[in-house]
Amino acid sequence: MILHHTKWFAGAAxxxxxxxxxxxxxxxxxxxxxxxxxxxxxxxxxxxAAKTAGSISLTETGSSLLYxxxxxxxxxxxxxxxxxxxxTAASTGSGTGISDATAGTVDIGxxxxxxxxxxxxxxxxxxxxxxxxxxxxxxxxxxxxxGHLHLNGAVLAQIYEGKVTYWDDKAIRALNPGxxxxxxxxxxxxxSDGSGDTFLFTQYLSHGSASWxxxxxxxxxxxxxxLSSAIGAKGNDGVVAALSKTxxxxxYVGISWLDKAVQAGLHYAALQNRAGQFVLPTTQNIxxxxxxxxxxxxxxxxxxxxxxGASSYPIINFEYLIVKKTQPSTTTAHALQxxxxxxxxxxxxxxxxxLTPVHFLPLPADIYTKSQAQIAQITG
Amino acid sequence: MEVVGAxxxxxxxxxxxxADYVFRVVAGFCASSPAIFLLLIAGIVVYxxxxxxxxxxxxxxxxxxxxxxxxxxxxxxxxxxxAPVGASYGGLVFIVGTLLSSAIALVIAVPIAILTAVILAYxxxxxxxxxxxxxxxxxxxxxxxxxxxxxxxxxxxWISAHLAPFLRHVLGCIPFFGGQVGSGYGLLxxxxxxxxxxVPIITATARDLxxxxxxxxxxxxxxxGMTTWxxxxxxxxxxxxxxxxxxxxxGWGRAMGETMAVLMxxxxxxxxLPSNLYSPISTMAAFIADQLDSAQTDASGMAVxxxxxxxxxxxxxxxxxxLLARWLVRPRHGRRKEGVAK
Numbered sequence: 001m002i003l004h005h006t007k008w009f010a011g012a013a014x015x016x017x018x019x020x021x022x023x024x025x026x027x028x029x030x031x032x033x034x035x036x037x038x039x040x041x042x043x044x045x046x047x048x049a050a051k052t053a054g055s056i057s058l059t060e061t062g063s064s065l066l067y068x069x070x071x072x073x074x075x076x077x078x079x080x081x082x083x084x085x086x087x088t089a090a091s092t093g094s095g096t097g098i099s100d101a102t103a104g105t106v107d108i109g110x111x112x113x114x115x116x117x118x119x120x121x122x123x124x125x126x127x128x129x130x131x132x133x134x135x136x137x138x139x140x141x142x143x144x145x146x147g148h149l150h151l152n153g154a155v156l157a158q159i160y161e162g163k164v165t166y167w168d169d170k171a172i173r174a175l176n177p178g179x180x181x182x183x184x185x186x187x188x189x190x191x192s193d194g195s196g197d198t199f200l201f202t203q204y205l206s207h208g209s210a211s212w213x214x215x216x217x218x219x220x221x222x223x224x225x226x227l228s229s230a231i232g233a234k235g236n237d238g239v240v241a242a243l244s245k246t247x248x249x250x251x252y253v254g255i256s257w258l259d260k261a262v263q264a265g266l267h268y269a270a271l272q273n274r275a276g277q278f279v280l281p282t283t284q285n286i287x288x289x290x291x292x293x294x295x296x297x298x299x300x301x302x303x304x305x306x307x308x309g310a311s312s313y314p315i316i317n318f319e320y321l322i323v324k325k326t327q328p329s330t331t332t333a334h335a336l337q338x339x340x341x342x343x344x345x346x347x348x349x350x351x352x353x354x355l356t357p358v359h360f361l362p363l364p365a366d367i368y369t370k371s372q373a374q375i376a377q378i379t380g
Numbered sequence: 381m382e383v384v385g386a387x388x389x390x391x392x393x394x395x396x397x398x399a400d401y402v403f404r405v406v407a408g409f410c411a412s413s414p415a416i417f418l419l420l421i422a423g424i425v426v427y428x429x430x431x432x433x434x435x436x437x438x439x440x441x442x443x444x445x446x447x448x449x450x451x452x453x454x455x456x457x458x459x460x461x462x463a464p465v466g467a468s469y470g471g472l473v474f475i476v477g478t479l480l481s482s483a484i485a486l487v488i489a490v491p492i493a494i495l496t497a498v499i500l501a502y503x504x505x506x507x508x509x510x511x512x513x514x515x516x517x518x519x520x521x522x523x524x525x526x527x528x529x530x531x532x533x534x535x536x537x538w539i540s541a542h543l544a545p546f547l548r549h550v551l552g553c554i555p556f557f558g559g560q561v562g563s564g565y566g567l568l569x570x571x572x573x574x575x576x577x578x579v580p581i582i583t584a585t586a587r588d589l590x591x592x593x594x595x596x597x598x599x600x601x602x603x604x605g606m607t608t609w610x611x612x613x614x615x616x617x618x619x620x621x622x623x624x625x626x627x628x629x630x631g632w633g634r635a636m637g638e639t640m641a642v643l644m645x646x647x648x649x650x651x652x653l654p655s656n657l658y659s660p661i662s663t664m665a666a667f668i669a670d671q672l673d674s675a676q677t678d679a680s681g682m683a684v685x686x687x688x689x690x691x692x693x694x695x696x697x698x699x700x701x702x703l704l705a706r707w708l709v710r711p712r713h714g715r716r717k718e719g720v721a722k
Contacts, residue, residue: 116452118679140488187563192648192662194674221674223447224650228659231565232648234670241532246540247565327509367691 055085056335062097062110063196064235065254065358066319070110073354085335088277093222094128095194101322102126107336110198110324111290113220115299115373122204125325127374128301130367131317132350132360133290133348134199137268137315139261140250141243142167148280150175152272153208153306153314159250159365160188161212162204162227167248175272181247185229189242189251190262192232194220201252203305204271204315240264248374258358273314283361285313300370318367319360323378330380340375344368381427425695428688430601435461435682436469443470445651446681448674455680462680469686471693475610476653477567477661480696482635484571484657489579490628496579498584498612513587517586520580524693528644531573536645539572540564544658562644566660572643578631585627589620622709629705637663664694 037223060070070089078087092100094111101109102123112129138151155171158164164171168181191198202218218221224230231249233242236257243249244264251259258268258281279285287377289304289312296302306314321340327333343349350362386671432440435458449464456465459503500512529719593616602612617624647660648670654661668687675683 034610095673095676099676113677118390118451118455119677122679142641185560192666193670194672194677217450217452219451219674220677221448223445226444226650227654228562228649228652228655230559230647230649231660232646232650232662232670233562236650238532238644242563242565245532245537246565249563253670292539312425327392349501 020367031301056331057337058106058108058332058335059086060087060089060110061092061100061107062090062098062108062322063094063319064091065112065114065196066110068256069319069354069358073357074310074343074349077349077354078339080195080308081342081348082335082338084309085222086257087339087340093194094196098322104324104328106158107323107332109323110268111320112173112317114318114320115322116149120301123198127323127325127377128299128320129323129340129344129371129374130300130321131321132319132355133304133363133370134319134360135286135313135316135317136197136252137258137279138201138250138271139240139243139253139266140269141247141266143247144181145181145267148181148268148270148278149179149363150272150278152268153204153206155208157188157205157209157212159186160227160230161215161225162229165229165376175278184248187229187231187246187249188306189231189233189239189246189249190224190228191234191236191239193234193251195235196220197236197252197254198222200305200315200317201376203303207306207314210241215250230320253328255286271314273310273312275310275312276310277310279311280315281313281315286316287359288312289314289316290361291366293364293367295306296367296370298370298373300367325379326378327378327380333378333380337375341372344371344375396614402495405662417693421490422695425688427691428685429692431461431682432469432654432685432689433572434459434688435463435467436686440469440471441475441693444653445470446473446686447651448678451683457540461682463684464678464680467682469682469689471664473653474662474664474690475653475693475697477570477646478636478663478665478697479572479648480567480654481570481646481661481663482632484567484577485574485635486632487629488571488627488681489582490573493579493582493627493631494586496583496623497571497590498616500583500587501590502608502616502703507598514588515583516580518584519576520584523642524577524638524641525574527576528641531569531641531645535572536569537563539569539658544568551589555654560658562658562660563647564658565645566649566658567646568655568657569645569647570642570661570663572637573645574638577638577641578635579636580633582631585630586620586624589623589627589711590616596668609694625705625708631700632705636663636698636701637665639663639669642666643669664690668694674675710718 011056025379042099067089075087075089077083090165094113095225097111098115098119102119106268112134119326120126136253138156140149142149152175154174165186166183167186168183172181183225199218199220202216206213206218216225218260224232231242231246233239236254237252238253240261243251243266268281270280289307290310292307292309292312293304300318304316304318307316323336329338346362346368352362355362427469428503447466447468449467451464453465455462496516499511500692501510503510540561540563544564547557548561567592597615597619598611599617606614642663643666646662646666648662649660650662672687675687
C-alpha cells in the first residue's frame with residue numbers, strides 16, 4: 001500500500017512537472033514573442049506594482065558586436081530612465097537578429113550589415129536605423145617588424161585570392177619602400193562564421209579590386225578562394241588567436257578587439273584611403289570618415305567604405321537596429337520610439353560614456369537627423 | 381471482518397488503477413518520444429532540402445564549390461527554383477573533411493583505447509584502477525569547446541612547429557604525408573582533437589567488455605603457457621569482438637557529429653579538397669554551425685535549404701555507419717553467439 005501511494009505520488013509529480021514546464025514555456029514565448037499585446041495596467045495589476053502606467057518589455061537579438069553595448073551599457077542606463085520598460089538582449093549573430101526582427105519574434109534586431117534589397121522586397125516595412133559608427137583594422141603577425149605596414153584593397157584582394165603569396169612580393173614592397181620583408185608564405189585568416197566584419201572587409205576588397213568584386217563580391221559569409229594556406233577562424237577571438245599563434249598570418253579584426261589584439265603581440269596596418277593616403281584607425285580618422293559621409297539615402301542602407309578626405313579611415317560602418325515600421329500596438333510603438341530616440345541622442349545613449357568602452361563612435365549630426373526621421377515612421 | 385477486508389481491498393485497487401493508468405500514459409509518452417523526435421527531425425530535414433535537391437541534383441555530393449551567391453543582388457531561376465545569382469551548393473569538401481578527420485581519429489583512438497582498457501581491466505587493481513577509471517571518465521566530460529581552446533593554444537602551434545615537419549621528414553615519401561606543412565590548422569589537428577574525445581567512449585565500453593571475459597578462460601590460457609599478450613589477443617579480444625565493433629561505431633558516430641572542437645582547429649577550408657595530412661578542412665557539422673547565421677539573410681531561403689541538405693547527408697552517413705557496425709556483428713551461421721550482452 002505504501003508502495004502504491006509512492007507510485008501514485010511519483011506519477012502525479014511527473015505530471016505536475018510536465019505541466020509546469022509546458023506552462024512556463026507558453027508563458028515565456030508569449031512574453032517574448034508577443035509582448036506587444038501586453039496592455040497597460042495588466043501587468044501592473046498582476047504583479048501588484050504600483051503607480052506606473054504598466055510595464056512593457058522590449059527584446060533584442062543579433063550582432064555580437066552590439067551585444068556588449070546593449071547588455072552592459074544601454075539596458076542598465078535605460079532602466080534608470082524608464083523603469084517600466086523591461087529590456088532583454090541576446091548575442092545571436094547579425095543574420096539571426098535580422099530574421100528574428102522580420103519574423104516579429106523580437107522587437108529589435110541588431111546587425112552590423114544593412115538588409116539586402118531582396119530581403120527588403122520580401123519583408124517590406126522594415127527600418128534599418130543606424131545607432132553608432134564602428135570600424136575595422138587589418139592585423140598581421142610579422143615577428144621583428146616595427147611600425148605599421150602600408151596596405152590597400154587591391155593588394156589585400158590579391159593576398160586573399162592567392163595571387164600574392166609571399167610577404168616580400170613586389171606588390172607589398174612597392175607600398176612599403178625601405179622595409180625589409182621576410183620571404184615567408186602569407187597565411188590569410190578569414191572569419192568562418194557569418195560576420196559583419198567579413199561584410200566590411202570584403203566590401204573594402206571589392207572597392208579596391210575589380211576581379212575580387214566580380215568573382216567573390218561581398219557578404220557576411222562569402223565563398224572564399226580555396227587556398228591551402230588560408231585559415232578560417234570563428235569569431236573575432238578565434239581570428240586574434242589564429243593570428244597571434246601563426247607567424248606570417250594576416251587577418252581582419254573588429255575595432256573593439258584592437259587593444260586585446262595588440263596585447264597579444266599583433267600589429268595593424270595603415271590602409272590606403274580614396275585620397276591615396278595611408279591612415280590608421282584612430283578616433284580622429286574614423287570621425288573624419290564619418291563626417292565625410294554624404295548622400296545617405298533616407299532609408300540609410302549604405303556602405304561607408306572608402307569615404308573621401310585625406311585623413312578618412314577607409315573601413316567604417318553603421319551599426320544598425322532593425323525594427324518593424326508597423327508595431328502590433330501603440331504602446332509598443334511608443335516604447336520602442338522612446339528607446340530608439342534615447343539611444344541615438346548625442347547627450348544620452350550616444351554619449352561617449354556609453355560608446356567609448358565598446359569602441360564605437362557617435363552618429364554625425366546629419367545622420368542623427370535621418371535616424372530620427374526613420375524612428376518617427378514607427379506607428380502602432 | 382470479511383466486509384471490512386473487501387472495503388479495504390477495493391480502496392487499494394482504485395488507487396492502484398489510477399497509478400497504473402498514470403504510469404501507462406507517462407511511460408507510453410516517454411517511450412514513444414525518441415521515435416517521434418527522430419521522425420520529426422528527419423522529416424523536417426528532408427522537407428527543407430527538397431528545393432536544393434531540385435537546384436543541384438546529385439552534384440550536391442560531387443561538387444566542391446560552395447557559394448551562397450550575391451545576397452545583395454538579383455535572383456535567378458534555375459530548375460524551377462529561385463536562388464541568388466552565382467549560387468552553387470557543392471558539399472563534397474565537407475563530406476570528405478568529415479570522413480577523413482573521423483577516420484584519422486579512429487586510427488589514433490582505437491589502439492590507445494583498447495590497450496588502455498586492457499590495462500584497466502586486467503593489470504591494475506584497487507585505488508590505482510579506480511583513479512585511472514575516474515580519469516578516463518573525466519576526459520569524456522571535458523566540454524568540446526575546452527578541448528578546442530586547448531587545440532588552438534597548444535596543439536596547433538605544436539603541430540605546425542614540430543609534429544608536421546617531423547612526419548613529413550620521416551614519412552614524406554608517402555604522398556599523403558608530404559607537401560606543405562601549413563599552419564597547423566587542418567586535418568591532423570582535427571583528427572587528434574577528435575581522437576581525444578572518442579578515446580574515453582571506446583575505453584569505457586571496452587573495459588566493461590573485457591571484464592566480462594570469464595576468468596576461467598583467461599586462467600586456462602595462462603595455464604597452457606600463453607603470454608599475457610597471447611591471452612589478450614587469442615582469448616579476450618575474440619570473445620568481446622562484437623561489442624568492440626559496437627563501441628568503435630559509437631566513437632565514429634561521435635567523431636563525425638562533433639562540431640565545436642573541430643570548428644576551432646580545422647582551418648574551416650572552403651572550395652578546396654585536402655591535398656595532404658596538414659591541409660585545412662571543414663566538416664559538415666562545423667560548417668552548418670558556422671554558416672547558419674549568414675544563410676538566414678538569404679531572401680530566397682536557398683542557403684538554409686542547402687545547409688539542411690548537408691545535415692541530411694550527415695544524418696544518412698551516421699545511420700549508414702551504425703548499420704555497417706550492426707552488419708559486422710551480425711550473428712553468423714555456424715558461429716555460436718557468445719554471451720556478450722552489448
